[in-house]
Amino acid sequence: MSNAAEETPPSNAFVPGGRRRHRMPSPNSGxxxxxxxxxxxxxxxxxxxxxxxxxxxxxxxxxxxxxxxxxxxxxxxxxxxxxxxxxxxxxxxxxxxxxxxxxxxxxxxxxxxxxxxxxxxxxxxxxxxxxxxxxxxxxxHHRFTTKVVYGDGTLTLVGGGDRTLTGADLAELAQSAVAGLKRAGLTSVKVAVDDSLFPAPTLADGWNDGYYPDTVAPVRALVVDGHGVQDTSLDAGQAFAELLAQHGVTVAGDVTRGTADRTDVPVARHMSAPLADxxxxxxxxxxxxxxxxxxxxxxxxxxxxxxxxxxxxxxxxxxxxxxxxxxxxxxxxxxxxxxxxxxxxxxxxxxxxxxxxxxxxxxxxxxxxxxxxxxxxxxxxxxxxxxxxxxxxxxxxxxxxxxxxxxxxxxxxxxxxxxxxxxxxxxxxxxxxxxxxxxxxxxxxxxxxxxxxxxxx
The missing domain is CATH 3.40.710.10 (DD-peptidase/beta-lactamase superfamily)
Incomplete structure (x- = not known):
């Protein structure tokens, strides 16, 4: 575990041995x-x-x-x-x-x-x-949003950069999605995950492959319960699919990676705790x-x-x-x-x-x-x-x-x-x-x- 347009400062910046550290005006907190x-x-x-x-x-x-x-x-x-x-x-x-x-x-x-x-x-x-x-x-007060959308026979779990998403949160998303499917008379869907908010994971300068996935997981926009796995997005999608099945929805085929379409219908969403927390x-x-x-x-x-x-x-x-x-x-x-x-x-x-x-x-x-x-x-x-x-x-x-x-x-x-x-x-x-x-x-x-x-x- 790792425990890992500025303006020009005024010319009278503090030097050790001096009295003050003159700082630039700071952004107001409002x-x-x-x-x-x-x-x-x-x-x-x-x-x-x-x-x-x-x-x-x-x-x-x-x-x-x-x-x-x-x-x-x-x-x-x-x-x-x-x-x-x-x-x-x-x-x-x-x-x-x-x-x-x-x-x-x-x-x-x-x-x-x-x-x-x-x-x-x-x-x-x-x-x-x-x-x-x-x-x-x-x-x-900023919150991160994880969504579920439906289109063309597919429920897509869309990652919003919430690294604190829990299994209980995912279960609520699945429950809402199932309720929507039942109202629409649907009993079978495909499941996809959309983690396109972030580009494909890469190693930072100064990292090595040995960090993955225990010290840090490949950085993706979708993860559940902080799982330290190579593909946190597919892992979350598979957990989501299992929850759907538990509620009587048939999931056709394997969970895939895709990109939600703008015309997809919103089905459920979860808001994270505030950024401060x-x-x-x-x-x-x-x-x-x-x-x-x-x-x-x-x-x-x-x-x-x-x-x-x-x-x-x-x-x-x-x-x-x-x-x-x-x-x-x-x-x-x-x-x-x-x-x-x-x-x-x-x-x-x-x-x-x-x-x-x-x-x-x-x-x-x-x-x-x-x-x-x-x-x-x-x-x-x-x-x-x-x-x-x-x-x-x-x-x-x-x-x-x-x-x-x-x-x-x-x-x-x-x-x-x-x-x-x-x-x-x-x-x-x-x-x-x-x-x-x-x-x-x-x-x-x-x-x-x-x-x-x-x-x-």
């Missing part, structure tokens, strides 16, 4: 502004505009830089936190290739930076970018399949092809419009499974910092709500994953919200916590290439998060 963003994304953007200047200066290999504050406003607790991080980031369990950033979201200052602009493999922290783009383009589910469990489906639906929502390339292009544009630095930002999928993805910790921290701004709460609030909580059973920070159970990090249970990221040779933890005074601290830590036992590396990284919280002083 519906008209979101529609304006979608319209803007539908207009092709010159590739030169995709290289926004970084809000963070390079620190140089191996450098540790506790941010200086020329105004003298960093208090003693934050100074101690930064000093502790300077020492603890050198923990051999983290290896030598580590980056990290800690932001004070309330004062808009950087409290600590260690190679923060160095782009490393982020694993599932990519899902933070995917979620931000999906919610911004589609809106938190789907994003929460995806983040809590780091669901790769939901992430890749959302990438394609986001691309379609912005008027782009439902491909890896179309989706990642929209992610870049959305982040750019929020003022997030895209220096050294390179992603090839929506889940973070790609081993060629690269994101600086500074960029991930900037994405998370958006969640602390009240005017983004309507649009992006589902991300904050969906972040796993340290010690939360059923999430990727739960005890079943051995997280926050070390003596140094146990104090942060219930106090840290963060997205995990885990691939062979890569571990990331990016999130938020509040101080005793209620102030937001945003952090991102990434390590690549540690040779320590994975659980030991996780313990060391959880300790960094506990340090930011201040409970491990």
């Amino acid at each position: 519906s008209p502004a979101r529609r304006a963003l979608v319209l803007a994304l539908a207009v092709p953007v010159a590739s030169a505009a995709l290289a926004a200047p970084s809000a963070f200066a390079a620190s140089g290999p191996g450098a540790t830089a506790t941010a200086a504050d020329p105004t003298g406003d960093i208090d003693a607790d934050d100074q101690q936190m930064a000093a502790n991080l300077d020492a603890r980031v050198l923990d051999q369990r983290l290896g030598d290739d580590v980056s990290g950033v800690v932001l004070d979201a309330d004062s808009d200052s950087t409290l600590w930076d260690h190679n923060g602009s160095t782009a490393l493999m982020p694993a599932s922290n990519v899902k933070l970018a995917t979620s931000t783009a999906a919610l911004s383009v589609l809106g938190p 789907i994003v929460k589910k995806m983040l809590k469990t780091s669901d790769n399949n939901i992430a890749e489906t959302l990438l394609r639906m986001t691309a379609l929502g912005a008027g782009r092809p439902a491909t890896f390339e179309g989706g990642t292009e929209v992610i870049r544009e959305v982040l750019g419009r929020y003022g997030v630095s895209l220096d050294h930002f390179e992603i090839h999928d929506g889940s973070g499974l790609s081993r060629t993805d690269r994101i600086p910790a500074a960029t991930l921290a900037q994405i998370l910092e958006l969640l602390t701004e009240p005017h983004h709460a309507h649009t992006l609030g589902a991300i904050l709500d969906g972040l796993p909580v340290a010690g939360e059973a059923g999430s990727t920070l739960g005890p079943e994953w051995g997280r926050f159970d070390d003596p140094n990090s146990q104090c942060a249970v219930g106090k840290v919200r963060a997205k995990t990221g885990t691939l062979t040779g890569a571990l990331a933890l990016s999130g938020l916590t509040r101080t005793d005074d209620g102030e937001w601290r945003v952090f991102s830590f990434i390590e690549n290439g540690s040779t320590a036992a994975p659980n030991d590396t996780k313990d060391a990284m959880d300790g960094l998060a506990a340090t930011v919280n201040g409970c491990w002083a």
Whole structure:
């Protein structure tokens, strides 16, 4: 499991050691502004505009830089936190290739930076970018529709990009379809599936065949119960046909793949839960399949092809419009499974910092709500994953919200916590290439998060 048209930022962008990170004006969270963003994304953007200047200066290999504050406003607790991080980031369990950033979201200052602009493999922290783009383009109340239509003796199950469709949902669709057939005096039909909303599945750059179908299934617009199979569409169609048969309808021949005709008669439809709920589910469990489906639906929502390339292009544009630095930002999928993805910790921290701004709460609030909580059973920070159970990090249970990221040779933890005074601290830590036992590396990284919280002083 993987745990995998911007404007030019103002010239006074923050440099580590400075006081402020000046961001571009962000899209208003209201519906008209979101529609304006979608319209803007539908207009092709010159590739030169995709290289926004970084809000963070390079620190140089191996450098540790506790941010200086020329105004003298960093208090003693934050100074101690930064000093502790300077020492603890050198923990051999983290290896030598580590980056990290800690932001004070309330004062808009950087409290600590260690190679923060160095782009490393982020694993599932990519899902933070995917979620931000999906919610911004589609809106938190967006729902995905699965339909059944009838024409020329065939019932066609039409996929609408709902990766959360359940067997119970499919049973309701079948029941409605059977009722319609009986009213029409029909007792026998053919069954087809239409998953033409997405092009045929391909591997992303940095993926391999070994991912299929357990780590991630080939990305299709139709699936039931999240089945990890090679052809989720035909699998859903066969389940649908069995349900029809259980209700006394004869299904002629095998389930086939086809394309619904515009003249086909609507028979039944199912609406998914709101996107906000789907994003929460995806983040809590780091669901790769939901992430890749959302990438394609986001691309379609912005008027782009439902491909890896179309989706990642929209992610870049959305982040750019929020003022997030895209220096050294390179992603090839929506889940973070790609081993060629690269994101600086500074960029991930900037994405998370958006969640602390009240005017983004309507649009992006589902991300904050969906972040796993340290010690939360059923999430990727739960005890079943051995997280926050070390003596140094146990104090942060219930106090840290963060997205995990885990691939062979890569571990990331990016999130938020509040101080005793209620102030937001945003952090991102990434390590690549540690040779320590994975659980030991996780313990060391959880300790960094506990340090930011201040409970491990």
